[in-house]
Amino acid sequence: MLGLDADRLRADLNRLLAFLFHQGILDEQYLQLQQLQDESSPNFVSEVVNIYFHESEKLLRNLRSLLMDREFSDYDKMGIHLNQFIGSSSSIGAKRVRNVCVAFRAASDQNNRAGCLRALELLEHEYCILKNKLHELFQIEQQRLLAAGVRYPMLN
């Protein structure tokens, strides 16, 4: 029984991962993260991802407050935030978020405020999706581990 559940959950996990890859929400870099997780750092992926969430939400708040300011003109500052966002997103494999950030940065480089606003909307949206999906992923993984009763190595 337990085994079956674990298998089923693993299948769910695989399917979700495959879905995310195909959707472009995640890319190979995420796999690299998984490969770095081992006995010596058993929670590496969730650690990194949680840091990423934390930082990203800060960044999004900053970006939003920058753009909401009617006298906003400091595109450089926005560029800096975006740079960090791009770096961290690409480091965990959040491909779509990263792509939107790149577009956002392009709009910012052109001092295109309307474009920035649009990009920010889309960015927040994509970030939401990513966060949801990753939470989902972690939940399934947790359930799978519980069901299996033993620790399996992460998918490889």
Added chain:
Amino acid sequence: MRVERVISDENDSFPVGMRVLAVDDDPTCLLLLETLLTKCKYNVTTTSQAITALKMLRENKNKFDLVISDVHMPDMDGFKLLELVGLEMDLPVIMLSANGDTKLVMKGITHGACDYLLKPVRIEELQNIWQHVIRRKKFDRKDQDGSGSQDKPYIDSSEAAGLGNVDQNGKFNKKRKDQNEDEDEERDENGHDNEDLSTQKKPRVVWSVELHRKFVAAVNQLGVEKAVPKKILELMNVENLTRENVASHLQKFRLYLKRISCVANQQANMAAALGSVDSTHLRMGTMNGLGNFHTLAGPDQIHNAAFRSFQHSGVLRRLNTPAGVGISGLPSSGLVQLSPVQNLGNTSTYQRKLQSFVIPGNHNANILQGMPMSLEFDQLQNNRAASHVGQFPSVDNTTVLPVSSISGSLIDAGCSNSPLLGVTSNSLLLEGSSQLPTLHASNLRDSVSGFPNRSTLSDFTSIAPASNQLHGSKADIQDQAFPISCNAGKIISSAPQDWNAPKKDAPYQSNVPSCSINSLRAVNGDMAQLGQCLDQNNPIFNRNVGFDFVDPLSIKCSEGENLAMEPSVIEKEGYLMVQPSRQGIYIPDNEGENFAMEPSVIEKEGYLIVQPRRQGSYIPGNLGSLEDLASAMTKQDHDKGKPTDGDFGYNDYSLRTCI
């Protein structure tokens, strides 16, 4: 000390245990970097503050072997840190950034970085970084033998710096071997990396025309093969010239001669080489930071070794090859070498010499005076010049224009020969403003179609000063380097394709339009359906009212249903799954069925874009450009066989709708 200790380490298990200091203000990347480096079996220390990093480095200079630093940091600019580390601790520094813009990479190189990595960093890239430590060590060792004529940095390393990572390695190794074979006793030549040079604050020796002439005279007197620095020094009888200076100069000279003798065998290639020579010339200045200009004469016929003007390092050799490698190995700044003209005089045939011609800023006058003569010479070899000029445009991708001058003209006024070296039809002019021998500036402008205007040219040529910095030509040049390199970078990026721009640039560029299109598409006034957000307390997400948290596990299934339904229904769920290629936003019916099935089936359809949409209109009226984009997008036909790789899909998409 460090050298010895590291050497012993080498015997043990290097690069295992190499001590790396990682600096990045982004905690996500820092943790990832730390884990990656640990996986490579390095000994990692991390900090998120540049100031802390400096403190750690300063308190014990032997504590680390290598530093990896992010470019954009809040407390200190990454480049500043790079400079300081290079100056104070002489450690190899690798820059890290999410932004692979050519300008930035250039800046990194001019500030002395031994590498520039783009995020996301892959473990494969990190597994090789130990090479920078070894390379630097080797140079340190050599440098300790001689007092280090740091004004003549090893061209190989500088060349390498100008090229990509892989190239750097290969070329560097090749150069080293050649060097070793040739000049064992001249080993005091500091085959320095750029960083090494920048760390040594020794007075620069400027090889002026006069000086070089004396040098060559001395060498000739002694016989090229038998000339030793000590004797040359004695013969030259110049104050403040050290044996090491002469030694390194001699080394380069010999290399140049060697190369010329090779070239002499390939006369047929010379004409072709003219173009490539130019290109290499052009490239010379760019990355290698010496700010030296080499004028390569498209050597047609090379003659006696004694006369070959020297070439500072392997650059000339490369210049001769049609391959036109983007070499940036220029000797230290301020080096001026002109081959003695008299040597060229002996044959009536077309003689050309490769000549490295470096003109420090203060020699502008001399060069200018020399110009007319070169013109004369040039006319003697019209066809060459023509081909030379004609070839120019093809090589305008580099930033530094080679100073193509007539070898003899400048040095030996008496020589009436035409050892005309690939001089363009226009005389070389020195850009007074720039400190570098921007000789080609005007030349290029006239002769090269690729350059837009003169100021651009001076920008190009001014890259040399930036590269100067690399090789420790300090002081005046350095200050200029910073702004100039920005220009250079800008220009480079606009230059034709040959330039070895960081590869990442390309994808970046292509990504941008695609993403912007997507973002434009997705945005509309009402983003209420921003999708499920787990963190409802987050003000960002709370903006989007009307959306309830959906159990993540059920999302999967509901997505399938949604997609099968009308867009209006989907809207309720907060977002829409669409395939970018089809009618812009709506999901065609045949897709609908698929979506009703397991999400895994959806995968087969390629990838989708999720975006909130109001049914009907997704283009707010006030977004004019968005409208255009959207209509363009809707017109776009689908990509068949859409690749599953999202990135590629984006790019593809954007290409079609490119405005």
